[in-house]
Amino acid sequence: MSALTAEVIGQRTRAAFPQVQPLATENGRPFLQVAPGDLQQVLRFLCSERDLRFDTLMDLTGYDLLKYPMVPPSDAIVVVYLLWSHVHRHKTTVKVLAPRADCRVPTASSIWPAALYFEREVWDLLGVHFEGHPSQKRIMSPDDWTGHPLRKDYLYPVDYHGVPHLRDGQHFEHVPARPGIPAVAPAPKKSTP
Amino acid sequence: MAEPITPAPQAPRDPTQTPGNQKPGNRQDEQVQLAAVDEFLAWGKENSLFYLLFATACCGIELMQAGGPRYDIDRLGMIPRATPRQADLMIVAGTITHKMAGRVRTLWEQMTEPRWVVSMGSCANSGGPFSKWSYSVLNGIDKYVPVDIYIPGCPPRPEALIDGVMALRERVRIYRTFGHRSTTPHIVAGADAPFGSHAEKDKPPEQAP
Amino acid sequence: MTIEATTPSGERMTLNMGPHHPATHGVLRIVVETDGEVVETCTPDHGYLHRSIEKIGECVEWPLFVPYTDRVDYVCAMNANLAYCIAAEQLLNTSPTTAVTVPQRAECIRVLVAELNRISSHLIAVGAMAMDVGAYTPFLHGIAQREHVNDIFERLCGQRLTYNYVTIGGVAFDLYENAAEQITAFLDAFEPEMVRFNKLITTNTIFRDRCAGVAVVSRDEAIAWGLVGPNLRGSGVDFDLRRDEPYGIYGKLGVRVPVGQAFAGRHGVVGDCYDRYLVRLLEIQESVRLCREVLKILPPPAAKAADPVGGWQADVTKVIKRPPKGEVHCRTEAPRGEMGYFLVSDGTKVPWRVRVRTGSFSAAGIFHKVMRGAFLADVVAIIGSFDVVVPEIDR
Numbered sequence: 001m002s003a004l005t006a007e008v009i010g011q012r013t014r015a016a017f018p019q020v021q022p023l024a025t026e027n028g029r030p031f032l033q034v035a036p037g038d039l040q041q042v043l044r045f046l047c048s049e050r051d052l053r054f055d056t057l058m059d060l061t062g063y064d065l066l067k068y069p070m071v072p073p074s075d076a077i078v079v080v081y082l083l084w085s086h087v088h089r090h091k092t093t094v095k096v097l098a099p100r101a102d103c104r105v106p107t108a109s110s111i112w113p114a115a116l117y118f119e120r121e122v123w124d125l126l127g128v129h130f131e132g133h134p135s136q137k138r139i140m141s142p143d144d145w146t147g148h149p150l151r152k153d154y155l156y157p158v159d160y161h162g163v164p165h166l167r168d169g170q171h172f173e174h175v176p177a178r179p180g181i182p183a184v185a186p187a188p189k190k191s192t193p
Numbered sequence: 194m195a196e197p198i199t200p201a202p203q204a205p206r207d208p209t210q211t212p213g214n215q216k217p218g219n220r221q222d223e224q225v226q227l228a229a230v231d232e233f234l235a236w237g238k239e240n241s242l243f244y245l246l247f248a249t250a251c252c253g254i255e256l257m258q259a260g261g262p263r264y265d266i267d268r269l270g271m272i273p274r275a276t277p278r279q280a281d282l283m284i285v286a287g288t289i290t291h292k293m294a295g296r297v298r299t300l301w302e303q304m305t306e307p308r309w310v311v312s313m314g315s316c317a318n319s320g321g322p323f324s325k326w327s328y329s330v331l332n333g334i335d336k337y338v339p340v341d342i343y344i345p346g347c348p349p350r351p352e353a354l355i356d357g358v359m360a361l362r363e364r365v366r367i368y369r370t371f372g373h374r375s376t377t378p379h380i381v382a383g384a385d386a387p388f389g390s391h392a393e394k395d396k397p398p399e400q401a402p
Numbered sequence: 403m404t405i406e407a408t409t410p411s412g413e414r415m416t417l418n419m420g421p422h423h424p425a426t427h428g429v430l431r432i433v434v435e436t437d438g439e440v441v442e443t444c445t446p447d448h449g450y451l452h453r454s455i456e457k458i459g460e461c462v463e464w465p466l467f468v469p470y471t472d473r474v475d476y477v478c479a480m481n482a483n484l485a486y487c488i489a490a491e492q493l494l495n496t497s498p499t500t501a502v503t504v505p506q507r508a509e510c511i512r513v514l515v516a517e518l519n520r521i522s523s524h525l526i527a528v529g530a531m532a533m534d535v536g537a538y539t540p541f542l543h544g545i546a547q548r549e550h551v552n553d554i555f556e557r558l559c560g561q562r563l564t565y566n567y568v569t570i571g572g573v574a575f576d577l578y579e580n581a582a583e584q585i586t587a588f589l590d591a592f593e594p595e596m597v598r599f600n601k602l603i604t605t606n607t608i609f610r611d612r613c614a615g616v617a618v619v620s621r622d623e624a625i626a627w628g629l630v631g632p633n634l635r636g637s638g639v640d641f642d643l644r645r646d647e648p649y650g651i652y653g654k655l656g657v658r659v660p661v662g663q664a665f666a667g668r669h670g671v672v673g674d675c676y677d678r679y680l681v682r683l684l685e686i687q688e689s690v691r692l693c694r695e696v697l698k699i700l701p702p703p704a705a706k707a708a709d710p711v712g713g714w715q716a717d718v719t720k721v722i723k724r725p726p727k728g729e730v731h732c733r734t735e736a737p738r739g740e741m742g743y744f745l746v747s748d749g750t751k752v753p754w755r756v757r758v759r760t761g762s763f764s765a766a767g768i769f770h771k772v773m774r775g776a777f778l779a780d781v782v783a784i785i786g787s788f789d790v791v792v793p794e795i796d797r
Binding site for chain 1: 291292294295319320324328329331332333336337
Binding site for chain 1: 771
């Protein structure tokens with residue numbers, strides 16, 4: 001019933017799975033990096049191991065690394081699992097890098113049912129397919145939406161079902177959020193009936 | 194309770210003096226009862242605007258507060274109705290996304306005429322704070338339904354909503370149940386309206402799923 | 403208590419509730435398959451209010467995202483502002499060159515407005531739940547009390563609903579002149595009103611029996627399904643971030659946490675609708691006490707905004723343009739549960755990723771499980787007891 005520090009959690013996990021890498025972000029936040037193939041076993045271990053007992057997900061989210069300033073640059077999509085243990089009151093972070101070309105990661109919904117909704121959202125907004133998810137469909141965007149909006153190379157829609165996205169005389173004149181990444185579509189053409 | 198309705202002394206006579214009205218039996222002063230019924234009905238309509246309880250986002254909370262004890266739009270005769278069939282007025286309160294827009298159109302089509310639409314808040318007017326960077330927000334509900342009154346604010350105070358409703362009542366007052374419908378302002382929108390014209394290119398879609 | 407949906411020929415009707423329906427929880431669509439009385443399957447359909455707030459977080463500068471946090475949960479906008487600002491400050495504090503110290507007075511004001519907003523948020527929650535069950539009057543009482551809180555906030559920052567008041571480094575304005583008196587007067591008048599409210603609805607036999615034993619979420623289920631906040635505490639899990647991972651001055655205040663204990667008596671089960679409802683009512687009481695405590699320890703105002711004791715806003719204008727590169731995860735206790743912000747920064751003045759994790763999202767995730775076998779009439783009561791606001795689900 002005692003909280004373990006991040007180092008101890010990293011050591012215990014690495015002892016069971018040597019391929020897991022305990023790393024830290026640039027501002028010193030520790031996390032465990034796992035390959036997609038080992039993910040389910042590692043998460044199950046974290047959930048069931050007596051001293052760790054990560055019984056709930058604080059969050060399951062992701063972000064895109066395209067053009068993120070890092071060495072070497074990567075265009076993978078990071079899926080982040082933020083785990084919390086009610087029993088021991090400690091937390092940990094697990095990250096998986098899903099390559100852009102083959103964006104698949106095994107599901108965590110068999111371990112924590114909370115992942116069902118979180119993974120649907122990551123699929124919808126970032127395009128990471130969770131293998132084994134019982135109902136992998138879009139949750140936020142309409143079912144016939146194209147593209148994965150939170151990706152950095154997402155182009156805004158020109159219109160939806162014939163109704164233009166912009167108002168008459170309006171155009172996206174602001175600079176893109178990041179240089180080199182198109183944040184907006186080119187000037188909208190007349191929407192064809 | 195019902196006081197006699199006297200037409201305003203400056204009520205314009207010209208719009209009703211069309212050539213057809215000059216025939217015997219059609220003249221204005223021979224039709225006093227029809228005009229009074231119209232005004233009587235308009236008085237009834239404007240003082241009992243049942244609004245569709247349609248609240249999407251933050252403006253919906255201000256709409257609920259407007260119906261609450263302090264601002265109390267019930268004293269203006271406005272009662273929320275859950276079904277569009279019993280509503281005269283749809284107050285579009287809150288952000289409308291592309292996914293929701295088709296449903297708003299369906300609700301509007303289910304309302305029986307005469308019907309009015311008040312666009313409450315910046316999001317319903319033009320997309321509001323989400324108009325610039327959001328991919329999923331519809332930049333103004335007037336792309337889907339014709340809007341009579343726009344109420345700015347984010348969210349507008351209940352008093353602003355009441356002010357907008359008062360402006361709407363002016364329109365309700367001149368709605369002709371028996372008269373020439375083509376003069377009713379909310380059906381004919383000027384082609385030079387700045388946003389959301391009824392031109393061909395901006396016609397709402399047939400039926401969004 | 404789950405009931406089997408039985409009709410002699412097994413016929414089912416598909417009922418579509420929403421996205422526009424009279425329950426005041428917003429544009430939530432639930433497709434229900436039922437035999438007419440008992441729900442067999444329930445499939446929520448989200449996204450009708452997806453305003454892409456997380457994408458906007460990647461387009462605007464750090465301080466300019468605060469108004470959008472208001473819209474994530476507009477019923478408790480102060481708590482939503484606070485969650486983001488605390489996360490941004492934690493990010494800044496990971497490097498000594500960009501560290502920011504929020505003035506003591508600002509910390510107290512933050513807790514004060516957060517607890518006042520918790521009161522008004524829970525009033526809407528319990529009032530809306532009562533209205534869904536059929537009692538319209540308690541909602542009006544709740545709205546009337548909420549107006550007094552709106553008055554206080556309007557004098558404070560000019561807005562009634564979406565405040566944009568808590569900023570990175572402090573709060574936007576200092577308290578106005580007789581704020582303490584006005585807040586104390588409100589709290590004094592509010593307590594007898596809550597007694598009346600409870601006499602009206604909480605102890606009402608019909609309301610209690612309608613909510614007792616309905617949609618029971620056991621302790622283990624609540625944890626595994628990721629429920630948070632009053633939904634989690636209503637299922638018997640004693641966990642509150644204000645007490646267990648304190649932020650601001652909550653550590654000094656000592657928050658007492660109500661936990662569900664089958665309050666409905668004979669028919670009650672731990673984790674039913676009545677437990678969640680009563681946990682919120684008890685939290686209102688606790689928030690009133692916390693507000694009074696904060697007013698006692700509020701430091702006197704100083705002339706300078708950045709004064710570490712009496713100021714109201716630390717100067718972050720330079721450091722927020724170049725925050726440390728990296729990420730931070732920080733969670734605070736909003737009225738609907740923990741609001742967790744996962745911020746990723748690439749060192750520039752615009753965030754790389756802003757992730758909001760809200761309590762209503764997990765609550766919506768458990769709907770399809772909890773409504774199976776419930777009566778159709780209970781569906782709205784269940785939605786009301788989980789206190790979901792749709793912008794938290796859809797963001």
